[in-house]
Amino acid sequence: MTAVRANQLVHAYLLRLEIELADLPAAKRHEIVDEIRSHIAAERSAMVDESDAGLMNLLDRLGDPAEIAAEARSGEERRLPAAGLRRFRTLEVLTLALMLLAWPVGVVLLWASRAWSTREKVLGTLLPPGGYPGVLLVMSTFHWFVSMADAGPKWGQTAVGAVLFTVSLLLLAAPIGMCVYLATRMRVPSQQPGEVRGSPR
Amino acid sequence: MPIDGLATQLRKGVIEYCVLAMLKEAPLYGGEVIQLLRTKGQILVSEGTIYPLLSRLRSEGFVETEWRDTPTGAPRRYYRLSRSGQKAVADFRDEWFRFRDSVNEIFPDGGRQK
Numbered sequence: 001m002t003a004v005r006a007n008q009l010v011h012a013y014l015l016r017l018e019i020e021l022a023d024l025p026a027a028k029r030h031e032i033v034d035e036i037r038s039h040i041a042a043e044r045s046a047m048v049d050e051s052d053a054g055l056m057n058l059l060d061r062l063g064d065p066a067e068i069a070a071e072a073r074s075g076e077e078r079r080l081p082a083a084g085l086r087r088f089r090t091l092e093v094l095t096l097a098l099m100l101l102a103w104p105v106g107v108v109l110l111w112a113s114r115a116w117s118t119r120e121k122v123l124g125t126l127l128p129p130g131g132y133p134g135v136l137l138v139m140s141t142f143h144w145f146v147s148m149a150d151a152g153p154k155w156g157q158t159a160v161g162a163v164l165f166t167v168s169l170l171l172l173a174a175p176i177g178m179c180v181y182l183a184t185r186m187r188v189p190s191q192q193p194g195e196v197r198g199s200p201r
Numbered sequence: 202m203p204i205d206g207l208a209t210q211l212r213k214g215v216i217e218y219c220v221l222a223m224l225k226e227a228p229l230y231g232g233e234v235i236q237l238l239r240t241k242g243q244i245l246v247s248e249g250t251i252y253p254l255l256s257r258l259r260s261e262g263f264v265e266t267e268w269r270d271t272p273t274g275a276p277r278r279y280y281r282l283s284r285s286g287q288k289a290v291a292d293f294r295d296e297w298f299r300f301r302d303s304v305n306e307i308f309p310d311g312g313r314q315k
Contacts, residue, residue: 061248063246075257
């Protein structure tokens with residue numbers, strides 16, 4: 001076979017592959033075509049004496065470009081549910097953020113979600129109720145305790161101050177802590193039942 | 202069902218795990234994956250399909266890739282098993298042996314035709 005003829009064969013094969021892969025994202029298409037181009041180049045350079053039959057067998061073994069494209073497309077289709085799953089995660093993250101900042105909306109989203117069990121939803125709703133707005137509301141009553149203690153003895157003031165300080169720390173940490181807890185308990189809802197977790201299917 | 206279609210169907214769900222399992226030993230480039238599969242009988246028919254398959258495994262995070270220089274010619278993209286890939290291989294192995302045992306119980310003559 002002349003080098004020109006051989007190059008024509010390879011070029012035609014790669015062109016057909018490009019056409020078959022046309023509906024795929026460009027990055028994917030380039031990756032596959034580049035890999036197959038260098039595969040052909042490596043196999044050709046390993047041939048002691050490149051013959052017509054040798055090169056045609058090489059292309060035959062690679063398979064019909066339509067078949068390669070079908071495999072690539074099946075991969076893209078399988079990735080679609082994964083994209084849906086990411087959208088779902090965005091919704092859960094939004095839920096957790098709203099639990100902190102706009103508690104009533106966050107709680108509605110929490111109960112509407114299938115990512116958490118009823119037990120987790122109850123815990124998430126009650127510990128602490130109100131998110132940060134609720135915490136601030138509770139803390140706004142503290143001046144009342146302080147003014148009560150001010151009327152009493154010195155040790156009473158110190159004790160009330162220490163207790164209020166601890167409670168404040170707990171209250172401030174609670175919404176964040178609950179969000180972290182809910183984030184770790186979150187289940188991916190769009191997983192097929194019975195599917196092996198972490199499988200490439 | 203034509204026997205050709207049957208073999209394709211059987212291969213489909215298995216081949217990506219076979220590739221992952223092979224990468225468990227050492228990182229390989231596409232040509233090496235193909236050569237190894239060639240020695241394992243009829244698992245791979247169209248060798249070119251291995252490239253979209255590897256690309257998908259990478260997109261899904263089961264393998265990682267790195268370019269390595271070769272003494273002769275262009276650099277090659279090597280595929281290495283990731284942590285989630287290792288887990289997928291382990292999960293598949295358990296599932297596969299259970300499945301195989303069940304099928305073998307239904308075909309107790311070891312596949313020989315009567």
